[in-house]
Amino acid sequence: MSFILRHPDIVAARFGEHVLLTFVSLAIALAIAFPLGVLTARNPRIGAITLATLNVIYTIPSLALLAILVAIFGLGMPTAVVALVAYAQMILVRNIAAGLRGVSPAALDAADGLGYTRFGRLVRIEIPLALPAIVGGIRIATVSLIGIATVAAWIDAGGLGTLVFEGLHQDDPDKIIAGSVAAIVLALIADGLLRLAERWTSFRSLS
Amino acid sequence: MASSAARGARIELRGVGVTYAGGAVAVQNVDLDVAAGEFAVFLGPSGSGKSTLLRTINRLIEPTAGAIFIDGVDVRTLDPVVLRRGIGYVIQAVGLFPHLTIGANVGVVPALLGWDRARIAKRVDDLLALVRLEPATYRDRYPRQLSGGEQQRAGVARALAAEPPVLLMDEPFGAVDAIVRASLQDAIRRIHRDLGTTIVFVTHDVDEALRLADRVVVIAAGGIAQAGSPSNVLAAPANDTVRALVGIDAESRRFAETRPLLDRADG
Numbered sequence: 001m002s003f004i005l006r007h008p009d010i011v012a013a014r015f016g017e018h019v020l021l022t023f024v025s026l027a028i029a030l031a032i033a034f035p036l037g038v039l040t041a042r043n044p045r046i047g048a049i050t051l052a053t054l055n056v057i058y059t060i061p062s063l064a065l066l067a068i069l070v071a072i073f074g075l076g077m078p079t080a081v082v083a084l085v086a087y088a089q090m091i092l093v094r095n096i097a098a099g100l101r102g103v104s105p106a107a108l109d110a111a112d113g114l115g116y117t118r119f120g121r122l123v124r125i126e127i128p129l130a131l132p133a134i135v136g137g138i139r140i141a142t143v144s145l146i147g148i149a150t151v152a153a154w155i156d157a158g159g160l161g162t163l164v165f166e167g168l169h170q171d172d173p174d175k176i177i178a179g180s181v182a183a184i185v186l187a188l189i190a191d192g193l194l195r196l197a198e199r200w201t202s203f204r205s206l207s
Numbered sequence: 208m209a210s211s212a213a214r215g216a217r218i219e220l221r222g223v224g225v226t227y228a229g230g231a232v233a234v235q236n237v238d239l240d241v242a243a244g245e246f247a248v249f250l251g252p253s254g255s256g257k258s259t260l261l262r263t264i265n266r267l268i269e270p271t272a273g274a275i276f277i278d279g280v281d282v283r284t285l286d287p288v289v290l291r292r293g294i295g296y297v298i299q300a301v302g303l304f305p306h307l308t309i310g311a312n313v314g315v316v317p318a319l320l321g322w323d324r325a326r327i328a329k330r331v332d333d334l335l336a337l338v339r340l341e342p343a344t345y346r347d348r349y350p351r352q353l354s355g356g357e358q359q360r361a362g363v364a365r366a367l368a369a370e371p372p373v374l375l376m377d378e379p380f381g382a383v384d385a386i387v388r389a390s391l392q393d394a395i396r397r398i399h400r401d402l403g404t405t406i407v408f409v410t411h412d413v414d415e416a417l418r419l420a421d422r423v424v425v426i427a428a429g430g431i432a433q434a435g436s437p438s439n440v441l442a443a444p445a446n447d448t449v450r451a452l453v454g455i456d457a458e459s460r461r462f463a464e465t466r467p468l469l470d471r472a473d474g
Contacts, residue, residue, distance in 0.1 A: 104300075104302070104305075105300075106298060106300030106301065106302035107302050107303075107304055107305070108302075109267075109298055109300070109302055110296070110298060110301075110302025110303070110304070110362075111302075111304075112267055112291070113265060113267060113291055113294075113296030113298070113375075114291060114292070114296060114315055114316050114319070114365070114366075115288050115289070115290075115291035115292035115293075115316065115319055116288070116319065117288050120319070125304055128306045129304075129305065129306060
């Protein structure tokens, strides 16, 4: 642990990069996953194809995916973002679709009968009621991305993985531990906060 | 309340039919006039097409034949969303939105219509009082905190929120026990009398039909088997189908005979 004590500024900077990499990826991933999730919930055939495709991406080992993407996009953080966005899709789309499919038919019938537009029904009724499942997906995706982002240091994406790789090359166990422990702490914090959010949304939408 | 309410609208069904894509016929060639302010009950066994027929009125199901007019306006000429905001709709499963308070649920249609907050709040309290849910007690509760009967009272209040001239009710009291059902039936009769709303009510329960209806419309195999006053249908069933449904049910007779008393009692 002595590296953290000697160089808190370096660890904090890498921590910040890690948070940025994770949450930029998550935000982009959500923007893509929402329409895909709605489409998957609405249309079972397109949904099955979408999920099968995303599942294939999800099963590619992270090092292999990064290596392929480097060949296309080169080294650096943007390439890592592409990889993280791709990984998160499977988890996010599956959970968004499951949440939307789980909304009670009575609520949907009532919403239609009362005169909601299709978009109004989605935004005001379906998404709020699907929120526990959606937030659950965001939690699992976030924790996964924090882990995979560590590996992304291998392609010069920055973040806490940089400390781990540097430690390995310089035979500096303190540095390895500093990077690893900081990544674990970040994952635990994210998991804890999102668990709270999940519980809060479940309480609100309990029928 | 009564003075502020819209009058009921006249509903005309002309040769209405619903044939599904696979060729199954749910409703065939239905002609029916429901007068403004009338309480019409579609009575029939499950699978008779009565709910399907009801749902053509607010275009949740589009008829494949015929036309429907509300106060002389062909409903097909209206945007379905606009049409539905002007028609109350109550279903058996209630369908209160679990993430919204009772007050927000009741205020849904006024909010969709763009009423201001103060007007919605006032209307919500009036409606909760109308269905006998004390506004101060129930306004901020969530649906899960209410009993089944209370939930359906809130469902009725929500359907009436924008003072619709027509109220459609699809087996609304089918999921509650007999005592609660009787009290909900009393409530809807009182509301009908006070507001003058045209009500189309679907049920498979003969007692309920005879107790509530100005006119019973017996639906069988996707068509109208008989339409008439409760006493008329009871005394002179048009055919064996109707007779099987209402004719030999002693309990129903008893309800029909006690109805004038009940009308006076809860007035």
